[in-house]
Amino acid sequence: MCPALLWLHNKSGETALHLAARKGLVDIVGVLIDQAIKVRHHGDLEQGRVLTEEEACLQKQKLIRKTNNNNDTALHEAVRFKHPFVVKKLTNQRLVVEKLTKEDPEFSYAANDSGETPIYLAAERKNHPLVSEMLKNCSVPTYTGPNGRTALHVAVILKDEEMTEELLKADRTLSKAEDELGCTPLHLAARFGSVSIVKQLLANDRSTAYIADKDGATALHFAASEGNLDVMKELISQCPDCCELVDKKFQNVLYYAIRNQQNQIVKYVSADAWLSNILLNGKDVDGNTPLHHLAAHSPISIYLLDYRKVDWMAFNKQNLNTFDIFLAHNDNINTLLQVRISYHLVIIKLLEFVCQDNNNIIVQLWLCRTFMENYFE
Secondary structure (H helix, E strand, O other), X not given: OOHHHHOOOOOOOOOHHHHHHHHOOHHHHHHHHHHHHHEXXXXXXXXXXXXXXXXXXXXXXHHHHOOOOOOOOHHHHHHHOOOHHXXXXXXXXXXXXXXXXXXXXXXXXXXXOOOOOHHHHHHHOOOHHHHHHHXXXXXXXXXXOHHHOEHHHHHHHOOOHHHHHHHHHHOHHHHHOOOOOOOOHHHHHHHOOOHHHHHHHHHHOHHHHHOOOOOOOOHHHHHHHHOOHHHHHHHHHHOHHHHHOOOOOOOOHHHHHHHOOOHHXXXXXXXXXXXXXXXXXXXXXXXXOHHHHHHHHOHHHHHHOOOOOOOOOOOOOOOOOHHHHHHOOHHHHHHHHHOOOOHHHHHHHHHHXXXXXXXXXXXXXXXXXXXXXXXXX
């Protein structure tokens, strides 16, 4: 073979090795690599000389690492098109891989123009065997993908426990890797409700339960927001004090559950003596408590809270309490009365509150009339 042909590329910047890797042509991939270590072109297309051992290693590095116009190596192409035997040819040959890593131990496969490394590509395509192959053979594996995510983020999203375990075994620090939004793999496991993977990640490093994203939200906030009660229980059982964390607006996990109308989470927190003591009356940056938010976002769910535990008269920074919010939205009060929930709590409390204001006679009469029409009919 003419040595110069190894380095020729098409308009896309692809060498023969790129094309052979993409097609899964194992024998041709082997021939191309073998040719790279045997001869080198010196001006005359038909001439060359035998390389020294060091020069042969450098030539193998140069060919295998060569990128196309999209910064894809031959390994990128092999992984993308799911040809496991080509990957094995490129990374599992002792004479190639060991020599490459010894001569250049700091080298690792860089991301292409789309931000994808070979391991990330394999994980994204649910190709666990390829991930295993590369982790086994590459001494300096790389895991990055687009938007700051890693192969572990992908494994968690796919709920692939085996891949998750293998990636954590290869690099424990992956559990702390944050994407562009500040989300760790644990954030995603909590969002997608994978209790088993949450356990894996916490077993690897419990401190990840205290990592906040760019908005200050922890994995527990994510679980509450999505209504994943089992994940919440697991996080709290292993990291009890993580429930005390608030986001950048000083909102605890109960705010997130209320905002997304996750009633089972609200009910669970209210029924738990320890959690309710911590979360029920916590104020955010605007001075609102979870009860303020419940009155504004989901008033018909007010019955979920234990009225004996909440501070009904807590005022926010606008000098409004829960009843002010109710009164500011007559439709909310109508809804509460029409569905006939928590009369002993909502109706009586509202009546007691407005009756304190002697100037609010119209509201008093309206409430009394509505109460009588709906409660005693």
